[in-house]
Structures are given as C-alpha cells and as structure tokens.
C-alpha cells in the first residue's frame with residue numbers, strides 16, 4: 001500500500017515541487033485545502049509549507065480555520081515538518097507584518113536582515129549548524145553538518161550575540177550565518193521539525209531530510225566523508241541557463257545566440273535556429289552535474305500563443321519531477337490576450353507557471369515598460385506592474401527581473417541624461433563614458449532607460465533578484481561585463497546574477513572575486529559541452545571559493 005503524507009495547501013505558493021519530492025521518495029502527497037477536525041483526525045504525517053508574505057500566509061491559515069487545528073495536531077505529538085514561512089509561523093510575529101500574530105509556539109519574533117553588509121533577500125545555499133553535532137557523529141533529522149541547503153528569506157529569527165546557539169524557548173535549533181548575522185535555520189521538538197530553508201529544493205541533501213522525516217527522524221551515523229570539515233557560509237551560486245524556442249520544424253529546442261542572434265551562419269548558407277538539445281534532458285543533466293539553479297527563458301514569448309498551450313508549461317512539469325533545485329522561468333510573464341480574446345493578467349500567467357513547477361518567474365520586457373511608467377508618475381507605485389502584483393501574492397523571492405542591456409558610449413557624462421560610468425574599454429571613437437541602455441523584445445527594441453534606473457525601479461516594485469544579461473557579451477566567451485555588474489550592484493540591495501560572456505571557469509572566478517555579484521550564470525559553454533557545471537565548481541573550489549559540492 002502506498003504510504004501517504006498530508007500537505008497543508010492555503011494556495012500561497014508552489015506546492016508542486018514539494019509534491020514531486022515526496023513522490024520521488026515513494027510517498028503519496030495529499031493536499032488539504034479545507035480545515036476540518038475529521039480531516040485532521042486521520043493525518044499521520046503533516047507537511048506545513050509556506051512561501052511569500054508572512055501576514056498573507058498567517059491570514060490564510062486563520063481565515064481557512066487551520067490555526068487551531070495545527071496547534072492541536074502539534075500537541076497530539078504527531079510528526080510535522082514546517083518549511084520556510086511554515087517555520088516562521090511558529091513564532092510570535094514578524095516585522096514583515098507587525099499587526100498579525102503568529103502561532104506563538106516559539107517565544108521570539110522575526111526581523112529583517114540588515115542589508116548594510118549584504119544583499120537582501122538571502123538567496124542561495126547555506127549551512128544548518130547544530131552545535132555538538134560533529135562530536136555526536138549522527139545526523140540530526142536528516143541534517144548533516146557540512147551539507148548545504150537552499151534558502152530564500154528576507155526575514156529570520158536573528159540571534160543576538162549572547163543568544164544560545166543550541167536551544168530557543170525549549171526548542172532545539174540549528175543556526176546559519178549570513179554576513180554578520182546568525183539566525184535560526186531550523187527548530188525541532190519531539191516529532192516536530194521546521195526549516196527556514198527548502199528541503200524540497202536542496203538537491204540530494206534536502207531529499208535526505210524529507211526521507212528522514214517520512215521515516216521517523218531516527219538518527220543515522222555520519223560517514224567519514226560527511227564529517228570532513230568544509231567552510232561555512234553562503235556558497236557561490238552557479239546557474240545554468242537554457243534559452244528555449246521552437247525551431248523551424250516546430251520542435252522546442254535549447255538554443256543559444258551570439259549577441260542574441262540564434263540563427264546558424266554556416267558556410268553552406270544554412271540559417272536555421274541553432275539546436276543544442278532538448279530542454280528537459282539538458283536541465284536534468286545540469287542538475288545532476290551540480291547546477292545550483294536552472295533557468296529557462298522562452299525567447300520567443302513575444303509571439304502570441306494560448307497560455308494553456310504554452311510549451312514551457314510541459315517543460316516545467318517534466319523538469320520539476322527530477323530536478324530538485326530552484327527553477328526559474330522567463331519569457332511572456334505579462335498581461336496577455338489569448339488568441340481567442342481572453343485576457344489573462346500577469347499574475348495569473350505567473351500562477352500557471354508556479355503551478356507547473358516554477359519557483360521564480362523572470363520578467364523582461366514588461367519590467368522596462370513598468371519602470372518607464374514609474375518614473376513618468378514621479379516614482380510613484382500604483383500596484384499595476386507584474387512585479388508588484390506577483391510579489392504581493394508570492395513574495396519578492398519569486399520575482400526576478402531579466403535585463404537585456406547594451407553599451408552606449410558618450411564622450412562626456414553631460415552628453416546624456418542617463419547614469420554613466422567611466423569605462424576601461426573606450427568606445428570606437430575613444431569615448432570614455434558608457435551608459436547601459438535597456439532593450440525589450442529580446443533586444444529588438446531599445447528604450448530611453450538605463451540599467452541603473454531600471455534596477456532601482458524594479459527593486460521598489462517588489463523584484464527580489466536581477467538577472468543581468470549583456471547583449472554585447474552574450475555568446476562571446478569573453479567573460480562577464482564586470483563594469484555593468486558593479487553598476488547594478490551599486491544601485492540596489494537585492495541580489496544580482498551576472499550573465500552573458502562566460503566562456504571558461506576562470507571567468508566565474510573573475511566575476512566572483514572582482515565584483516560583488518551574488519551568482520553567476522553560464523549558457524553556451526555548457527550547452528556546447530566545452531565545460532561541465534562541475535568543472536566550474538571544482539575550479540572555484542580549487543581557487544578557494546566556497547561552492548556546494550553535491
């Protein structure tokens with residue numbers, strides 16, 4: 001008989017990833033949308049996942065009648081696993097939503113990370129440290145001392161300098177370090193455990209925690225390899241990106257352009273779309289090879305196609321069954337009108353992608369249009385942009401903005417109204433200044449907006465991370481545009497992903513050492529088989545940079 005596990009579903013985020021991870025471990029997930037004493041009476045194991053805004057999540061629990069039933073379930077001593085905002089709900093409250101009390105099971109409150117020394121949200125792979133665990137020689141609810149887990153949070157139970165690192169209000173804890181702050185990364189008591197990170201998105205290490213929970217959390221002896229000391233802290237994130245489009249025969253393929261031109265220029269006169277492989281297979285290959293995240297960009301999204309038939313939905317559904325690291329999807333995240341005239345708001349488009357397995361959506365063209373409108377209104381937010389709408393419902397961590405800029409040279413900063421920098425690579429006529437012009441529709445149309453202004457506007461609108469491409473460097477194998485990355489990092493506090501130009505592992509080291517980038521993305525060098533993701537990570541490791549190694 002199939003073993004079952006119940007999952008609370010208050011429709012506040014993507015539960016497909018959690019369901020896929022549970023199924024991959026041989027259990028059947030059952031979603032509970034209605035709170036009733038009868039339904040709760042029969043539950044043997046309960047997962048309590050939450051994403052997005054703390055107040056929104058707590059209000060959903062309250063309005064749907066879950067709050068008291070969850071407390072009673074916990075008092076009954078049955079197993080429960082809380083995840084992310086599911087963990088945060090255990091606390092008394094959060095700075096994020098000051099007027100909404102939490103479940104009050106842990107007498108402490110959540111605060112926002114200090115962004116003076118680091119990017120916020122905290123996004124990426126970090127430790128969950130249990131004091132004394134190494135000496136005990138055992139895992140702790142499946143958590144291993146030097147494994148890395150995927151976090152995405154702006155708020156946390158931040159530990160003061162004199163706080164215990166072992167217990168909090170009667171709960172055992174693990175803690176993690178982000179910049180100069182320590183925070184609670186998991187709590188446990190009896191058969192209840194809750195993690196700030198996402199086990200379902202933490203690769204093999206995360207599946208191990210889910211397995212341990214499903215099988216009763218019995219401690220397991222650590223192997224010598226698991227006891228081998230490795231450095232603590234947030235790792236350097238390496239992302240594999242797949243540009244996807246239909247080729248001339250209508251098949252969905254991974255392609256890759258040079259300065260965004262994806263057509264072959266072969267000596268026989270062929271000009272077909274460059275076909276580098278199948279999206280689902282390639283994503284799985286990169287996951288197995290150690291990619292910390294996988295990004296899909298539908299690069300012909302400006303074409304009209306009924307949302308329900310969008311081929312990327314099936315790609316996501318299939319990929320999320322076997323790829324247990326975060327998946328981002330971009331292309332066409334905007335208000336759309338289906339060919340039959342049905343209007344679909346950007347929020348519903350995003351929701352369709354989340355339900356298909358995406359963890360984040362990436363907005364390109366529409367972010368530029370929305371930023372222009374924001375400045376035309378005198379920097380006033382009116383709630384109409386996809387960034388505002390999606391972040392309100394799903395949290396800022398679910399909203400990426402993908403930027404497609406190109407260099408524009410000027411002799412003097414006063415020659416343009418845009419924010420310029422002095423460049424070490426002067427223009428064709430010796431111009432020493434440059435501004436980065438935003439484009440839309442995959443570089444086809446240039447706009448009167450610079451990257452510096454764009455990223456500030458989208459940060460204000462609720463974007464949680466910037467995917468910073470560069471048309472001049474795309475497909476060049478010449479390395480990232482470090483000046484562009486410095487510019488974007490100087491403008492915002494949210495994380496920035498460096499993209500375009502990676503041609504060898506040394507380029508990743510260069511961008512991590514010379515800029516403050518939060519992650520780096522490669523495409524062509526992986527697709528063409530010149531290097532594997534693992535080549536990049538082992539090179540970074542050899543150079544003394546911290547990477548996740550499983």
Ligand code: 1PR
Pocket residue numbers: 241242243256257259260261262297298299300301302330331332333362363364365366402403404440441442443469470473474475476477499500501502521522523524525
């Ligand atoms: O405008 O919201 O519909 O989104 C469209 C998305 O598709 C945007 O994110 C845009 O960046 C992307 N896109 C559109 N056209 C192209 C193209 O190449 N013709 N690709 C395109 C963007 C850039 C990166 C690439 C890096 C690394 N490609 O995705 O992976 O440059 O490449 P490299 O490592 O090989 O140098 P919307």
